[in-house]
Amino acid sequence: MQRIGLTGGIAAGKSVAARRFAERGAVVVDADVLARAAVEPGTPGLDAVVEAFGPEVLREDGTLDRPALARVVFSDPDARSRLDAIVHPAVRRLAAEREASAAALDPGAVVVHDIPLLVETGQAGDFHAVVVVHAPAVLRVERLVRLRGMTRADAEARVAAQARDEERLAVADVVLDGTGGDADLRRQVDELWERVAAEQDAERAADTP
Numbered sequence: 001m002q003r004i005g006l007t008g009g010i011a012a013g014k015s016v017a018a019r020r021f022a023e024r025g026a027v028v029v030d031a032d033v034l035a036r037a038a039v040e041p042g043t044p045g046l047d048a049v050v051e052a053f054g055p056e057v058l059r060e061d062g063t064l065d066r067p068a069l070a071r072v073v074f075s076d077p078d079a080r081s082r083l084d085a086i087v088h089p090a091v092r093r094l095a096a097e098r099e100a101s102a103a104a105l106d107p108g109a110v111v112v113h114d115i116p117l118l119v120e121t122g123q124a125g126d127f128h129a130v131v132v133v134h135a136p137a138v139l140r141v142e143r144l145v146r147l148r149g150m151t152r153a154d155a156e157a158r159v160a161a162q163a164r165d166e167e168r169l170a171v172a173d174v175v176l177d178g179t180g181g182d183a184d185l186r187r188q189v190d191e192l193w194e195r196v197a198a199e200q201d202a203e204r205a206a207d208t209p
Helices: 014-024 031-038 044-053 066-073 077-105 137-148 152-160 165-171 182-207
Strands: 002-008 027-030 110-114 129-134 174-177
Touching: 002 014, 002 182, 014 027, 014 110, 014 129, 014 182, 027 031, 027 077, 031 077, 031 110, 044 066, 044 077, 066 077, 077 110, 129 165, 137 152, 174 182
Parallel strands: 002 110, 002 129, 027 110, 129 174
Antiparallel strands: none
């Protein structure tokens, strides 16, 4: 099994890359999806979030009010640390379960862990390769404002809450350029996928008596 860590700053294009990996046959384990699962109604995670931040982070139907929680944690590093301490262990457990299932079905699977906070959570050394989708912070702020309707202040806060570009690039084994369009990024993923497939073929050939 080949384990790849995929990361990138918000609005860099990581989601486009993750979708393309899945289209090429990778098993994509999405940390954001798992983070939502970790705080669904009835989970210990949601109970812990409410205990830490109060009932005002809940909607009337008992689900997590994510915008309300985001307003708290993105303006307060201590609050963000408290949230991370609740969510991250649950996400890692769920990710390990997904990976084990993929390996059981196909020992030669390529498992791509899509982790926005890979650097921040100290996971760079956990994978055979770390792939970073890179676009400069100033461009990502512009995308958040233009494409997601954020205020500039909110966009800058989201970007500032993550690792600096230099920190992500420092742990990258492969850097994908996210400054262009989606088609260009998909092409880069295709090229990387061909290299990964060639490496797997070589390993299998070496293991064959």
